[in-house]
Amino acid sequence: MKTKTIYWIMAVLVILSLVISACAGGAPAPAAEAPAAEAPAEAAAPAGEFNWRAHEGESLKLLLNQHPYQQALVGELPKFTELTGINVTYDVFPEQNYFDKVTIDLQAGDASTYDVFMTGAYMIWQYAPAGWMEPLEGYINDPSKTNPDYDFEDIVPGLRNSEMWTGEAGRDSMGAGSQWAIPWGWESNAYMYRKDIFDANGLTPPTNIDELVAVSKKLKEINPDMAGIVVRGSLNWATIHPGFMTMYASQGCVDYDENMIPQMNSPCAVEVTEKWIDMVKSAGPEAWTTYTWYQAGSDFGAGKAATLFDADILGFFQNQEGAAAPEVLGNIAWAPGPRGPEGQLNTNVWIWSLAMNAGSKKKDAAWLFMQWATGKDFLTTAVVEPQYTMVNPVRQSIIDNPDFQKRMEFHTDYMKTLQEIQAGDMRIHFTPSPIFFETTTEWAQALQDIYAGADAQTRLDALVKSLTEQLQDVGILD
């Protein structure tokens, strides 16, 4: 009887799979006809002039993260449709689970629903080797596909090079190979402080790691009810990348050496880690190990912390009417992160970007959209118009735009800080690796354990051992 049941189940499964594959076979047919229909439109374009309407009548679907950048895009989308005749629809998902959504959708390959999606730069290391991202240099360099005013070089080099990758894990693999995504809006990690408290106590922003620890402790002494500094601390890769990685890189430490051997237990790394944890323990928020972007920002905006070492735009978002407590509004000032022993400032960045789904069936139309969305017209509007908030702009010409600079005047030293950071080594300071998220989350776990009392050297040695094994498992190390 048992065997018969199994036969029945197998028979039903076979029939089901036949039905499904029959349906699947039928689905892509209309899309496959699309290129034939495009041909006459392209031929109709006047010679020598870029044809924005080459894909008129097609429709694109975007996958977007709920974010001020996305709001600006959605607000201006009708202009793109007017320019190109391409209809665009979009799905927006909250940030907390956005990348789960992206990862699962991209796995559907050709059956995937979306043509263009918002992504961060670190995701390239996971998505590109899986074949989910379309390399873009072929589009950028093709004058028939890219309008002559696009000016890709105008995008800040530290940002666009951070999204070039050879596909190999290793220190030299970034800035070479394919362009996997186009920077769209970005965050540089900076030191934000309460000007009123600093002025009243004769303090100045710290210029090195020892001063950072000392100033944080001093602030805690002055105001025991307030955290001297707030930084992220949750069990997540995102704990490492803002302030901690900026301090780590400025101090001259690296995450991996040129042979991909983890370096989180080097003397440099141990020193930074010990000082960082000492700072958080003595002057940080009480529940530090739960702190994400949201708690860090909220505490600073609500006046529960005197300083914040995180993305510059996190302070910017807090320095708004309605977001900040009355005593905080207008009293936030920016400074670059503390410098390293030789005065170096190696700021780590987060880059919101647009990428093309390799499974998209409308790639040329998708590229028209991407060049419009990362082009000067849209990005300028998104930065200058008061209803939009697309800071920081990725294009140098827009950073230099007087209207943008005027808008940022309310935020003390914001632009000055951005310039100093750009003058330093501003880029992604992590070493690309397909298992970046796993290894970096484990790094955050080590910080939490050291915070809980573990010896830094011992715990970081254990971290390096574990990461080495993981890298061996995936074949990156022998």
Added chain:
Amino acid sequence: MHTEKSQGRFASALSDVFLILYFIFALFPLVWMILVSLKSGPELFTTQFIFTPTIENYQAILFGDPRAAAGVVARQEFPRNFMNSLIASSGAVLISLIVGVPAAYALARYKFRGKEDLAFTFLSFRFAPELVVIIPLSVIYRQLGLYDTYFGIMWVYQLVTLPLLIWVLRSYFEDISPDIEHAAMIDGYSWWHVFFKILMPLVRPGLAAAALLAFIFAWNNFMFPLVLGGSNVQTVTVASLGYISSAQGFFNRMAAASVLASLPQIILALSIQRYLIRGLSFGAVKG
């Protein structure tokens, strides 16, 4: 005798005190949620119980954010998300009722090969983690064109609602003696009459309890609408996370949305309460 009585009184007073303490403890998160939903931005991060309540959070989620122009993320799609949840969950329960009641009856009454295997297979939908099946499901849904459709969501919710309904109702049908059916048939009722006029009224408490539980589980589901739905069918569970955005954490609006989103469940539970207690305990100890 006297001391025994006073001891009894003391014990019952003590248990009352414990019950009240537990009541406060259990309800505190709900009270806190309601308090937070009535707080304005600057008061949000204080732990005071005395503050000036405001309904601006409810206004913002229902009618839009007057401060949207300041570059702060505005969410005003709550009514649409709420309707999506309502359509998807009630649709799913309806489908489960249509399919599940006959299935439960068959599993209770008829003897056929592989009956227990089949019943167990239904149950296995419930205990298999959603994450195990989500990736193949997402591929199949896209190929079948079910992605981001109400029907697609109702269908996948069957994994949540159907096993519950079948297993609760099966034990109810088993409780009813087949003699009742036979007697009614002798009186001239057709099988359909027996089913609708005799059996359905008898299992009504179980039906109400199982349908309500199925509705709550479907309403609370997060993973399926996240992965298999786009903006068209986005439910409150997925959309509520959006009140915490990069620009600002609107915990007060999230609380307001949660208060409103829990209303259908509370209203439903209250309206069928008289069946509920009987329904939940009735089939509980059956083998």
